Structure formats: structure tokens, C-alpha cells
Amino acid sequence: MLHEDDDGKSDFVSELLGADMLEGAxxxxxxxxxxxxxxxxxxxxxxxxxxxxxxxxxxxACKxxxxxPWSEKFEALDNxxxxSYCAHMIDKVMRE
Ligand SMILES: [Zn+2]
Incomplete structure (x- = not known):
């Protein structure tokens, strides 16, 4: 069950669980x-x-x-x- 109106915090937590990034307690x-x-x-x-x-x-915080926001933190761990705004801008600059 995902919590509503939590700015993506519950998505973040379920992504951590899905990626096996949490252990034990x-x-x-x-x-x-x-x-x-x-x-x-x-x-x-x-x-x-x-x-x-x-x-x-x-x-x-972003670099x-x-x-x-919570909804973008999981992606930030990866990139x-x-x-996501800065990641997008960097991506764009790299390609130009
Ligand atoms: Zn940023």
C-alpha cells in the first residue's frame, strides 16, 4: 500500500526494498x-x-x-x- 500525499516517500521506500538495499531490522x-x-x-x-x-x-541535496524530492531520490542514488531536472540538463549538454 502506498501512502498518499507523501511526496513520493513511500515510493522511495518501496524502491529501496525492491532493489534489496535494506537489511535486517x-x-x-x-x-x-x-x-x-x-x-x-x-x-x-x-x-x-x-x-x-x-x-x-x-x-x-542535488549537487x-x-x-x-522523495520521488527523485532513488534516481539520484543511481545518477x-x-x-531529475539537473540530470536532464547535463544529459542535454553532453549530447549537444
Ligand atoms: Zn538539481
């Missing part, structure tokens, strides 16, 4: 978060979720300094840390 907690929602996690689990699922896999 982080994996189980991420699955529970996706299926049952944030309210189902204990404060301790929520801490693990934020630290080992989100923070550990967050590429941070040009823009914020990367070296660019938001």
Missing part, C-alpha cells in the same frame, strides 16, 4: 511502515526507520544545491546525486 521496519503506516511503528522503530532507511539512503 531496517528492512522489516520499512515493510511495516509501507503496509501499516507510520503510526504502527513504536518510537524506537521509527528512530530506526528514519536513521537506517531514510537517512542512510538519502543522497542529500547543484537544489532539494531533491551520482542529481535531481
Amino acid at each position: 531496517a528492512e522489516g521496519i520499512a515493510k511495516q511502515w509501507l503496509e501499516k503506516g507510520e503510526q504502527s511503528l513504536s518510537p524506537k522503530q521509527l528512530q530506526i526507520f528514519e536513521k537506517y532507511v531514510l537517512e542512510a539512503n538519502d543522497p542529500g 547543484r544545491g537544489c532539494d531533491i 551520482g546525486g542529481w535531481c
Whole structure:
């Protein structure tokens, strides 16, 4: 189940799971978060979720300094840390 109106955070988490990027407790907690929602996690689990699922896999801001929305973070992990707009611009410049 994907959460609505979360700016792509649940997509990001399910992409991490799909790519086998989470292990052990982080994996189980991420699955529970996706299926049952944030309210189902204990404060301790929520801490693990934020630290080992989100923070550990967050590429941070785009290399040009823009914020990367959750919906584009997974792609940024793959393309070296660019938001999709910058990645697109670089791609375009390279081809010209
Ligand atoms: Zn950018």
C-alpha cells in the first residue's frame, strides 16, 4: 500500500526494498511502515526507520544545491546525486 500525499516517500521506500538495499531490522521496519503506516511503528522503530532507511539512503541535496524530492531520490542514488531536472540538463549538454 502506498501512502498518499507523501511526496513520493513511500515510493522511495518501496524502491529501496525492491532493489534489496535494506537489511535486517531496517528492512522489516520499512515493510511495516509501507503496509501499516507510520503510526504502527513504536518510537524506537521509527528512530530506526528514519536513521537506517531514510537517512542512510538519502543522497542529500542535488549537487547543484537544489532539494531533491522523495520521488527523485532513488534516481539520484543511481545518477551520482542529481535531481531529475539537473540530470536532464547535463544529459542535454553532453549530447549537444
Ligand atoms: Zn538539481
